[in-house]
Amino acid sequence: MLENCERLLTREGYSCVTLGEPLRFREVARDVEPDVIITDLRMPGADGMTILAAAVADEAARPVIVMTAYATVASAVTAVREGAFDYLTKPFTADQLLVAVERAARYRGLTVENRSLRRQVARTLGGDGILGSSPVMARMLEQAGKVAPTDASVLITGESGTGKDLVARFIHAHSLRSAGPFIAVDCAAMPAGLLESELFGHERGAFTGAVQRTKGLLLDANGGTVFLDEIAELSTTLQSKLLRVLEQRQMRRLGDSRLIELDIRVIAATNRDIEQAVAKGDFREDLFYRLNVVHLNLPPLRGRAGDLPLLMNAFIEEFASAARRRPPQVMPDAWVALERHGWPGNVRELRNAAQRLVVLDDDGRITADDLSSALHHTVRKRPDEVAQWPVDYAAAQHRALREFRAEYVTRLLELHGGNVSRAAVAAGVSRRTLHRWMAELAPANEERTP
Secondary structure, eight states, rough: OOHHHHHHHHHHHOOOOSSSSSGGHHHHHHHOOOOOOEEEEEEETEEEHHHHHHHSSTTTTOOOEEEEEGGGGHHHHHHHHHHOOOEEESSOOHHHHHHHHHHHHHHHHHHHHHHHHHHHHEEEOTTTTOOOOSHHHHHHHHHHHHTTTTOOOEEEEEOOOOOOOHHHHHHHHHTTTTTTEEEEEEEEOOOOHHHHHHHHOTTTTTTTTTOBOOOOOHHHHHTSSSEEEEEGOOOOHHHHHHHHHHSEEEEBTTTOOOEEEEEOEEEEEEEEHHHHHHHHHHHHHHHHHHHTTTEEEEGGGGGSTTTTHHHHHHHHHHHHTTTTTTTOEOOHHHHHHHSSSSOTTTHHHHHHHHHHHHHHOOEEEHHHHHHHHHTOOOOOOOHHTHHHHHHHSSHHHHHHHHHHHHHHHHHHHHHHTHHHHHHHHHHTHHHHHHHHHHHHHHHHHTTTOO
16 A cells, blocks of 8 residues: 555655654654655554644644545544545545645645634624634634545534524635635425436436526535535435535536546535434434534524624624714613523524615614614513413413414515515425414414514
């Protein structure tokens, strides 16, 4: 293996030093000062994790590529989590080796100073639209900055509206693939059959209505990043196909027998408990491990102490600037109301509220009453309010669902100007269902109207 790797890399112009005695690694690395390290995981006298730990601890921050047999892929994934740049599953081809080394060498070309500066800027300014100075967001952004220059798959979890798409774009923008395309796919937005065609493309005549060949979003992302939002909504069939893509880096269009080579990085996101979905058998365990090489969890807005004023002021400035008007001043009672609100819609809800407040402002001030109107009179449940709920679980669940539907239907209809047909299409339900919800919730809506 040493001889083959040396021969292939030397032929491509690399200067190689091979070492059959892993215990001498520190000594040789100090003398040679390599740019890239390639190590097996299982070796006599020392394992690859020891080599990896020594390389990661070194201030030179040299990228490490680990080699492993197919049966120990889990160990390779663990190595990536511990700081390895990439891994190769034996037997691998010459092209796979050369591509991995080329990426590692390019990564090495990014100086430690530049990476450090980039992370500092990201923490301070929240690059790519990410705002936040709370410790929990600083840690998350630091982790995102570390994983960005690698090709490791990333799984982003968090409630709806926390900004998972922004984090995915941040990772892409700070990766070696930043010059390539960023393709975002909402896995919950279309039926499984249509999603398969969108992802993999199809040949003309592959199915009824396929009048021409389509390239497919995965191929559109070649050389860049594909972001699979709401990954937990994939059908079992698509999960199997995606797993093959991740394992083989190849895809096949619908209706075509030819395999197409792919060079993509996959970032996935979900607001569901995907580990619970795996335990229930709704999501493939092997696909979960392929996607979850690096896990980033976005905290809800209520868990980001100190970020609310920063975000609110930034959004007000943004929308006021767009409207070419002076930003309204948030009054003390409004700040109190902002802190009390539970923000179930997280940053997305806050941003929408800020836009509404700026658009409807007529006196240069934002009061608690203005905020109440913008939020449709929803307030965060205090412990004493929650205590007034029914003790019986089923009754409490029914009340919670009723309140959620009242809020959802109100916002849905407002978003679509009161048009029931458009609102029903957007919600994915029939007009009859939406009319039934409106009839059932009419008393609840009346109670919520001052």
